[in-house]
Amino acid sequence: MSACRAETFFSQQNSCCRIDVEEEVLRRIKPSPNEYLVVGSAVNKVVELLEEAKSFLDIDYTVSVQGSFAKDTWLSGDVDIDVFILLDKSYCLSIAVVDRLLRVLEKRVFRGYHVEYSYAQHPYIRVYVDPVWVEVVPGCRIEAGEKPLTAVDRTPFHTNYVKRHLEPWQLDEVRLLKRFMKGVGVYGAEIAVRGFSGYLVELLIATFGCFRKVLEAAVEWRPPVYIAPPGTTLEQARRLRRKYPDSVMFVPDPVDPNRNVAAAVSRRSLALFILASTLYLKSPSKAFFFPPKPPSSPNKLLEKAGWRARRIIVVRLESPEKIVEDVGWGIGWRVARRLASLLENLGFSVVDYSVYVDSKNIWVFVEVGEEVKPPLVLHRGPPVWKKNNMLRFVEKHLTSTSVGPWVSEDGILYVLKKPVHVDAKEAIESRVREWLPKSASSYSVSVYRLDEAVGRGLLSGELIEKAYQFVVKAPPWLKPWEYS
Amino acid sequence: MSACRAETFFSQQNSCCRIDVEEEVLRRIKPSPNEYLVVGSAVNKVVELLEEAKSFLDIDYTVSVQGSFAKDTWLSGDVDIDVFILLDKSYCLSIAVVDRLLRVLEKRVFRGYHVEYSYAQHPYIRVYVDPVWVEVVPGCRIEAGEKPLTAVDRTPFHTNYVKRHLEPWQLDEVRLLKRFMKGVGVYGAEIAVRGFSGYLVELLIATFGCFRKVLEAAVEWRPPVYIAPPGTTLEQARRLRRKYPDSVMFVPDPVDPNRNVAAAVSRRSLALFILASTLYLKSPSKAFFFPPKPPSSPNKLLEKAGWRARRIIVVRLESPEKIVEDVGWGIGWRVARRLASLLENLGFSVVDYSVYVDSKNIWVFVEVGEEVKPPLVLHRGPPVWKKNNMLRFVEKHLTSTSVGPWVSEDGILYVLKKPVHVDAKEAIESRVREWLPKSASSYSVSVYRLDEAVGRGLLSGELIEKAYQFVVKAPPWLKPWEYS
Numbered sequence: 001m002s003a004c005r006a007e008t009f010f011s012q013q014n015s016c017c018r019i020d021v022e023e024e025v026l027r028r029i030k031p032s033p034n035e036y037l038v039v040g041s042a043v044n045k046v047v048e049l050l051e052e053a054k055s056f057l058d059i060d061y062t063v064s065v066q067g068s069f070a071k072d073t074w075l076s077g078d079v080d081i082d083v084f085i086l087l088d089k090s091y092c093l094s095i096a097v098v099d100r101l102l103r104v105l106e107k108r109v110f111r112g113y114h115v116e117y118s119y120a121q122h123p124y125i126r127v128y129v130d131p132v133w134v135e136v137v138p139g140c141r142i143e144a145g146e147k148p149l150t151a152v153d154r155t156p157f158h159t160n161y162v163k164r165h166l167e168p169w170q171l172d173e174v175r176l177l178k179r180f181m182k183g184v185g186v187y188g189a190e191i192a193v194r195g196f197s198g199y200l201v202e203l204l205i206a207t208f209g210c211f212r213k214v215l216e217a218a219v220e221w222r223p224p225v226y227i228a229p230p231g232t233t234l235e236q237a238r239r240l241r242r243k244y245p246d247s248v249m250f251v252p253d254p255v256d257p258n259r260n261v262a263a264a265v266s267r268r269s270l271a272l273f274i275l276a277s278t279l280y281l282k283s284p285s286k287a288f289f290f291p292p293k294p295p296s297s298p299n300k301l302l303e304k305a306g307w308r309a310r311r312i313i314v315v316r317l318e319s320p321e322k323i324v325e326d327v328g329w330g331i332g333w334r335v336a337r338r339l340a341s342l343l344e345n346l347g348f349s350v351v352d353y354s355v356y357v358d359s360k361n362i363w364v365f366v367e368v369g370e371e372v373k374p375p376l377v378l379h380r381g382p383p384v385w386k387k388n389n390m391l392r393f394v395e396k397h398l399t400s401t402s403v404g405p406w407v408s409e410d411g412i413l414y415v416l417k418k419p420v421h422v423d424a425k426e427a428i429e430s431r432v433r434e435w436l437p438k439s440a441s442s443y444s445v446s447v448y449r450l451d452e453a454v455g456r457g458l459l460s461g462e463l464i465e466k467a468y469q470f471v472v473k474a475p476p477w478l479k480p481w482e483y484s
Numbered sequence: 485m486s487a488c489r490a491e492t493f494f495s496q497q498n499s500c501c502r503i504d505v506e507e508e509v510l511r512r513i514k515p516s517p518n519e520y521l522v523v524g525s526a527v528n529k530v531v532e533l534l535e536e537a538k539s540f541l542d543i544d545y546t547v548s549v550q551g552s553f554a555k556d557t558w559l560s561g562d563v564d565i566d567v568f569i570l571l572d573k574s575y576c577l578s579i580a581v582v583d584r585l586l587r588v589l590e591k592r593v594f595r596g597y598h599v600e601y602s603y604a605q606h607p608y609i610r611v612y613v614d615p616v617w618v619e620v621v622p623g624c625r626i627e628a629g630e631k632p633l634t635a636v637d638r639t640p641f642h643t644n645y646v647k648r649h650l651e652p653w654q655l656d657e658v659r660l661l662k663r664f665m666k667g668v669g670v671y672g673a674e675i676a677v678r679g680f681s682g683y684l685v686e687l688l689i690a691t692f693g694c695f696r697k698v699l700e701a702a703v704e705w706r707p708p709v710y711i712a713p714p715g716t717t718l719e720q721a722r723r724l725r726r727k728y729p730d731s732v733m734f735v736p737d738p739v740d741p742n743r744n745v746a747a748a749v750s751r752r753s754l755a756l757f758i759l760a761s762t763l764y765l766k767s768p769s770k771a772f773f774f775p776p777k778p779p780s781s782p783n784k785l786l787e788k789a790g791w792r793a794r795r796i797i798v799v800r801l802e803s804p805e806k807i808v809e810d811v812g813w814g815i816g817w818r819v820a821r822r823l824a825s826l827l828e829n830l831g832f833s834v835v836d837y838s839v840y841v842d843s844k845n846i847w848v849f850v851e852v853g854e855e856v857k858p859p860l861v862l863h864r865g866p867p868v869w870k871k872n873n874m875l876r877f878v879e880k881h882l883t884s885t886s887v888g889p890w891v892s893e894d895g896i897l898y899v900l901k902k903p904v905h906v907d908a909k910e911a912i913e914s915r916v917r918e919w920l921p922k923s924a925s926s927y928s929v930s931v932y933r934l935d936e937a938v939g940r941g942l943l944s945g946e947l948i949e950k951a952y953q954f955v956v957k958a959p960p961w962l963k964p965w966e967y968s
Contacts, residue, residue, distance in 0.1 A: 219871065267895045268895060308887075369858055383706075403792075411751045416957070
């Protein structure tokens with residue numbers, strides 16, 4: 001793992017550099033002057049309209065541009081523009097005020113635009129100003145260091161921090177790291193990914209200097225990982241562990257050091273990033289940034305799966321209404337974990353499981369070790385000197401169809417008994433009540449083998465890609481040739 | 485577990501008693517007056533001849549009757565008569581003297597009898613005095629407490645101890661316990677059984693008083709078991725543990741408390757005895773004393789095994805010469821254990837194994853969980869943060885036919901890989917060099933499935949019974965109905 005054979009050195013101090021692959025990627029992801037112009041004018045338009053609106057509204061607010069556009073860390077073709085309307089603390093939490101404000105903006109200010117009224121943790125509106133979406137987000141105007149009132153109130157401070165701490169050349173480093181993480185599949189704090197947020201990427205560049213330095217650091221990471229961005233201390237990072245006991249990575253927010261910016265990063269995402277960093281530094285390639293997409297053809301999927309298609313169980317949870325994405329993924333992962341542990345308790349060997357959520361369904365894939373279990377399996381009983389257990393065990397199995405009981409070399413009783421289920425699909429179907437969480441009780445459940453699901457034409461588009469990836473298992477940046 | 489509803493009380497003090505089943509068994513195993521007469525006259529004949537022989541031999545010795553006949557603890561139809569010739573210490577170890585003595589006895593004294601010259605740890609001769617075999621055993625005449633010179637020198641002291649410590653009614657208790665242990669399959673210290681010797685049975689009766697009291701004690705045993713026969717202490721029993729680290733039961737020999745009379749008892753034999761004692765006291769039956777014999781018909785064997793016949797591997801080790809029994813069993817068990825651990829290392833699940841030795845072959849049975857393994861099995865690699873292991877693992881599996889590698893939820897790398905062997909029989913056949921001990925290198929090895937071995941007519945007689953028991957697994961005293 002040596003430093004790059006410097007094609008482009010831009011910081012003697014950090015010995016940061018870029019190799020050809022990175023320059024090439026950067027050319028592709030860096031917004032063009034024309035793109036800046038187009039996006040910029042859309043942003044200006046929204047800001048202008050919001051400023052003008054003040055004159056006929058009796059609500060005072062400050063308009064402020066946020067998001068990756070404001071920080072200039074966006075990727076070509078993929079910008080997020082948040083225009084914040086910061087309200088006075090005395091009424092910013094009043095739903096009535098916020099709602100009336102948004103309704104007026106929606107109906108009068110943005111008339112003629114395509115507008116969506118949306119609700120995450122708080123209400124906001126999305127406006128399409130050709131060719132981009134601009135999000136108009138109400139928040140509270142707080143002072144630096146003050147306790148935030150809503151989830152978005154810290155955002156302006158984050159934006160300031162990034163602007164103050166990143167030098168112009170580092171913005172491209174942020175872009176490289178974002179694209180790398182996207183390629184590797186660990187970009188995004190949402191529950192579907194449980195990875196690295198954009199702000200976390202910016203903090204990593206602020207901390208280590210540049211893309212390659214972050215990767216070089218990651219090669220040495222092992223969970224728990226503690227990182228102190230400028231303005232914070234390792235002591236603060238370590239202190240976060242008590243507050244976030246389930247996290248594997250701890251990065252204090254310079255704007256509020258009691259908050260862990262890396263709270264969402266799962267062990268798997270962290271591990272994937274470490275793995276990809278190590279392999280990339282050893283042998284760089286564009287595949288890490290732009291991995292091939294899995295084919296979306298049902299035939300190619302079945303061909304790739306081969307006889308394993310009969311070992312892969314597809315569970316479909318059909319929702320009676322549109323699925324809220326975070327909720328769906330939450331249920332999906334819970335179902336997957338419960339299915340895996342149920343099957344293992346029943347004596348199946350679970351090879352792997354995964355989840356996919358679309359607007360109407362949660363899909364869970366489970367691969368088991370054997371297509372069917374042998375009709376008799378070894379069952380260990382108590383040692384003969386545990387008198388009560390021993391008597392219960394012997395009496396139970398004397399009158400059953402088990403083979404045995406017998407005493408093995410170690411003095412333990414064993415029987416060969418019929419497993420309750422010999423077929424994983426059948427086990428899942430007949431024990432729905434044991435693995436379906438209450439939160440999904442309104443969903444209708446169906447269970448298929450992968451070959452059945454394909455045969456019935458249930459899988460299509462992205463879901464096939466997901467299934468293809470599940471069959472190949474090695475990620476596309478690791479074995480790109482498996483995806484062509 | 486209540487005391488017996490005393491049909492026959494014979495010791496107020498110990499509250500020892502016998503129930504009907506035991507009285508009935510006793511009637512069957514107690515030698516008849518006529519049997520005493522016949523066996524007694526055979527013994528007298530041998531003693532007489534040996535005494536007479538002294539007159540024309542220039543070797544002095546003492547003739548002494550030993551064995552279960554001398555102690556009156558023998559079972560009808562199953563007596564062992566040892567007539568010892570005790571020589572002076574000055575020449576008892578001289579092979580020349582002992583050999584000449586035995587040759588003279590063989591050729592001149594027992595002329596006209598059927599005589600076998602035999603060699604266990606030491607030479608002796610067996611004489612058939614219709615209708616019984618009498619063993620004529622040379623030994624050294626030592627004093628009580630003196631260090632024995634040969635393995636048999638303690639025997640006269642054992643005989644004396646038993647005669648002194650067992651009251652007449654207890655001799656029948658010894659008979660009951662011997663027969664019970666035979667039925668349960670734990671009687672005999674030889675390596676084929678690794679169970680309780682006759683002398684140990686006598687000591688147990690001397691310690692606990694009677695058959696039922698031994699069983700009642702056994703119900704509470706768990707290894708390590710310490711027992712102090714009259715004249716020894718529990719402290720002495722405990723001290724034996726250091727000298728016999730592999731034993732599970734410790735009984736000091738009253739004749740030499742540094743010797744563990746129970747050294748041969750295996751964990752399995754001990755467990756079987758505890759199990760049988762518990763079940764017998766709960767629900768007594770003659771099946772414990774006289775369990776049914778397995779059928780010796782190949783067809784019944786195959787029928788009983790069903791599809792499991794394809795999961796049971798039969799390994800045959802054919803010896804170039806007659807097998808010495810103890811040696812054969814020793815090799816057999818070693819082979820069985822090595823086969824089991826080899827198969828488990830290769831990812832097979834071993835259900836059970838067993839051994840049988842006849843005059844020319846060692847037979848090992850192994851039952852595995854699945855007829856064949858799935859063609860791809862889960863293989864766990866290192867966590868991604870073990871950099872060197874990780875790189876080796878990834879590189880190895882990038883170029884192989886494995887599925888993966890992938891990173892699971894726990895940050896560990898996995899692959900699905902082709903198992904080296906999918907078939908247990910094939911694995912055993914192709915790895916003979918790994919499991920065959922040096923001591924068996926002259927044996928020729930063949931491997932079959934049970935159905936093949938039966939189909940080729942390789943199994944017959946006792947070996948079929950052994951295989952039948954291996955298939956049923958539950959011992960015949962536990963599930964007698966499975967053996968009819």
